[in-house]
Amino acid sequence: MPKSPRPRPLELAALARDHFAHPRNAAGLLEPAPEVGTGVGGRVQSGTYVVFQVRVAAEGCIDAARWECMGAPAAIAASSWLSEQLPGCSPEQARAWTALGIGDALHLEPEALSALLPVEDALKAALDALDVE
Amino acid sequence: MSSRADWSYLDHAATTPVDPRVHRRMASCMEREGTFGNPSSVHPWGRAAAAMVDQAAAQVADLIQADPAGVVWTSGATEADNLAILGAARFAANRDRGRHVISARTEHAAVLEPLQQLEREGMEVTLLPPEADGRVTPDAVADALRDDTVLVSLMHVNNEIGTVQDIAGVGEVLRDHPTRFHVDAAQSAGRLPIKAEAWGVDLLSLSAHKVYGPKGVGALWVRHRPRVRLEPLLFGGGQQSGLRPGTLAPHLIAGMGEACAIAAEELPTEAPRLAALRERLLHRLMALDAVMLNGQRQGCPHVLNLSFGCVNGDALQAELDGLGVSAGSACSSSERGPSHVLRALGVPDALAHSSLRFSPGRWTTEADVDQAAALVAGAVERLRAFSPAWREFGQGARLDELYGGNPGHAQESKA
Structure with a gap:
């Protein structure tokens, strides 16, 4: 028996796989504006680097989210999926999303969680950057 | 998921399929009336098998331009490396000739791990750091050489990055020193000319399955004139002068002999053909921008190692699931950690993680290479x-700024 079998890339559940294959809201960042918050998570050196943006409409709810992600398939899927959950949320509700919660919602393996932490960090930083909260 | 047949196999540095001519030769040994005898037996069946083994030794020796009497059959290059390193160093240490061994950080695990064993046995090992392209210069070896050095071990071609070491130059440095010189030539056999005798090599490791022969057999060539002596690893019936006892496997040995004969015959045309495929792949993929070449611009014709900047290695691997290349860190990908070879070159871990090793072979066509290049692109x-890293690269950030390390040593493509 081989001592160290070659690890397979983490298998993604169907929902995450679909987001990795067809990422949503990834077609370019929003222009800087007071109602747009931009945040960064992770680092290129560690292999995961995420930029997240949220825009808040006049009535105080998030109406758009954009992202960029250099990361493992789980991080890309999480960024895409999260960007679809945020519109309609208040910034306060948006803060409730953590790596753990995103991982559960996407049925990701526990091993994938570390790749999601930069996504959570980028979202928090984007919310912090909002002038209007 | 596509079937394997839809994809090109570009991982010949990992292993090669058995050439049909080798297969036929082996199959003929394994028939009821085939050459099944024990080569140690003195009756006609044994003598027939022994003659076949002798013929195979001549074929192997011809590929490496060496005396056929020096061929010792092993289970593969790993065993050959172990026998050479442990055997030569222990023989010298047991006779108080010295306890110092020189090798390089970029060697294969089949060399590094026996060296660690020697350290546990009280020997001192110097692992030379490579140049940025993976070379260990003859001067660096000369500087590390001591009066008590008993063994120098360097691979001819690196399995991960294809860098070619100047074996003739190192042999020249060692010519007037009593140290033994071991060369792991598992990757170079059949891709580059090998002149074991002329280069002053004492011990040379080969594997059959890297040259379109069967898995499970290899050889250690041991210089006979002047005689190089080794402590054996195995003890038994005295076969192969007691250096590696055990009944020889005529079908495997005949297969390795045939594979080496074909490799030697085809080398003059195959080497430039592979080099052209490597060049074609290099040209197409460097055009992607922010791609780094790991190794030499003109490396061994069958190994091309590239790091793709601004993408994550796991994501790249997921996109290429099914393509026959080694991903992440080539031979070390089973360990998940960054490759010790790319680390020794100074490649930042994240760039090592997004590297791919392409290794074309005997049946690889230009169309296969083009298809692989298009898939990767x-x-x-x-x-x-x-x-976001790619956007910043497009806005003028350099790869070494983005990755923190110093990838500038290697050749970065930037349009």
Whole structure:
């Protein structure tokens, strides 16, 4: 028996796989504006680097989210999926999303969680950057 | 998921399929009336098998331009490396000739791990750091050489990055020193000319399955004139002068002999053909921008190692699932950690993680290479479309700024 079998890339559940294959809201960042918050998570050196943006409409709810992600398939899927959950949320509700919660919602393996932490960090930083909260 | 047949196999540095001519030769040994005898037996069946083994030794020796009497059959290059390193160093240490061994950080685990064993036995090992392209210069070896050095072990061609060491130059440095010189030639056999005798090599490791022969057999060539002596690893019936006892496997040995004969015959045309395929792949993929060549610009014809900047290695691998290349860190990908070879070159871990090793072989065509290049280009471009690192690269950031390390040593493509 081989001592160290070659690890397979983490298998993604169907929902995450679909987001990795067809990422949503990834077609370019929003222009800087007071109602747009931009945040960064992770680092290129560690292999995961995420930029997240949220825009808040006049009535105080998030109406758009954009992202960029250099990361493992789980991080890309999480960024895409999260960007679809945020519109309609208040910034306060948006803060409730953590790596753990995103991982559960996407049925990701526990091993994938570390790749999601930069996504959570980028979202928090984007919310912090909002002038209007 | 596509079937394997839809994809090109570009991983010949990992292993090669058995050539049909080798298969026929082996099959003929394994028939009821085939050459099944024990080569140690003195009756006609044994003598027939022994003659076949002798013929195979001549074929192997011809490929490496060496005396056939020096061929010792092993289970593969790993065993050959172990026998050479442990055997030569222990023989010298047992006779108080010295306890110092020189090798390089970029060697294969089949060399590094026996060296660690020697350290546990009280020997001192110097692992030379490579140049940025993976070379260990003869001067560096000369500087590390001591009066009590008993063994120098260097691979001819690196399995991960294809860097070619100047074996003749190192042999020249060692010519007037009593140390033994071991060369792991598992990757170079059949891809580059090997002149074991002329280069002053004492011990040379070979594997059959890297040259379109069967898995499970290899050889250690041991210089006979002047005689190089080794402590054996195995003890038994005295076969192969007691150096590696055990009943010889005529079908495997005949297969390795045939594989080496074909490799020697085809080398003059195959080497430039592979080099052209490597060049074609290099040219197409460097055009992607932010791609780093790991190794030499003109490396061994069958190994091309590239790091793709601004994408994550796991994502790249997921996109290429099914393509026959080694991903992440080539031979070390089973360990998940960054490759010790790319680390020794100074490649930042994240760039090592997004590296791919392409290794064309005997039946690889230009169309196969083009298909692989198109697949990889498509994957890299898709992932870069939403990569913030790629956007910053496009805005003028350099790869060494983005990755923190110093990838500037290698050749970076930037349009």
